[in-house]
Amino acid sequence: MKFRLVPALLILVVMAVTIRLGFWQRDRAHQKEALEAQIERYEAAPPQTVSAAPLALAGIQFHRVRATGTFMPDLAVYLDNRPYNDQPGFYVVMPLKLQDGGYVLVNRGWLPRNIAERDRIAPYDTPAGPVTVEGIARADASRAFELGAGGSAPHQKIRQNLGVASYATETGLPLQPFVIQQTGFLPAAKDGLVRDWPAPTTGVERNYGYMLQWWGMAAAALGFGLYAARRAATKARTQVQENPPKQAQAQDSQAQGKQAPKDA
Known part of the structure; x- marks a missing residue:
């Protein structure tokens, strides 16, 4: 031949x-498998305290964290197109002013959307005094697909996505470079928000495919x-x-x- x-x-x-x-x-699949094992170890570790001292995203992402401060509801942002159990809704994201003067964004949870009036926000409670928030450090408050950047323009209450760095520039707040995905807070109380977060996935099956x-x-x-x-x-x-x-x-x-x- x-x-x-x-x-x-x-x-x-x-x-x-x-x-x-x-x-x-x-x-890439092996790297993601190592990251998944790392995330499991972080879940069993004690939470790290968040203060005004800057923390690197690479060193804190996926760790359990705890922060004490006061919510700033006037600067809340509602991330649209975040379904839960096939029901449309928002993620409620707002800054937390830390006791020592720093700031960190908190994804407080899910809120159902009014089907008839998209701009109408359902009522929920925000503690007026100091609270201790517990959660997971994430790079952002979740990302949703969008065409262009019109849905995430600054100074809008309802947006498609929210970048930490861009929001820090918009508000002038010296934010930590991550978002706390809230799992609970002290003193414990019902605030009308759902915090049934999906487990973090790295897409390792896609890499093997x-x-x-x-x-x-x-x-x-x-x-x-x-x-x-x-x-x-x-x-x-x-x-x-x-x-x-x-x-x-x-x-x-x-x-x-x-x-x-x-x-x-």
Whole structure:
């Protein structure tokens, strides 16, 4: 079976790239599995105290945290398109002024949306005095798909998404670079908000799926290359059988010429 150089090189390049991408997806899956194990350890660890001292997002994300301060309801933002049990609603996000003067955003929980009047916010309670909030440090208050940035424009009560850095610039508050996903607070009281948070997922299954897809493409490229080479070889043999080489034809002609006198 003969291989043509250029097609063979192209197939080898495709195989090398797809195999490498498959290994890259596998490595990403392993990293996410390590992160999931880390998150489980954080859940069992005691909460870290949040104060005015700046904390790096990389060092605090997914950790249990505790912060004491006073909510600032005048600066509340309602994140739209956050369904819960197939019911549309908002996430209620507002700053917490810490006792030592710092600030941190708190995702307080879910609130159902008025179907008839989107801008009408259902009543909920906000403690007037100091409270101690407990929760999980997250990079943001969740992200929802949006077209452009119109749904997250500054100075709107109802938005699609809220970035910590942009909100700090908008309000002038020296916010910590994370959001506390509230799980409870002291003194305990009912405030009308739902805090049944979905478990954090890293999408490791998606990476394994992509890994198999890339390796499947490499196998398909190999199979196609072998099929094309075999088909080309079969075609070449058929042409040789149907059209013998000129040298063989000449030899046959000479042989027939030598035999002619004897036949005469």
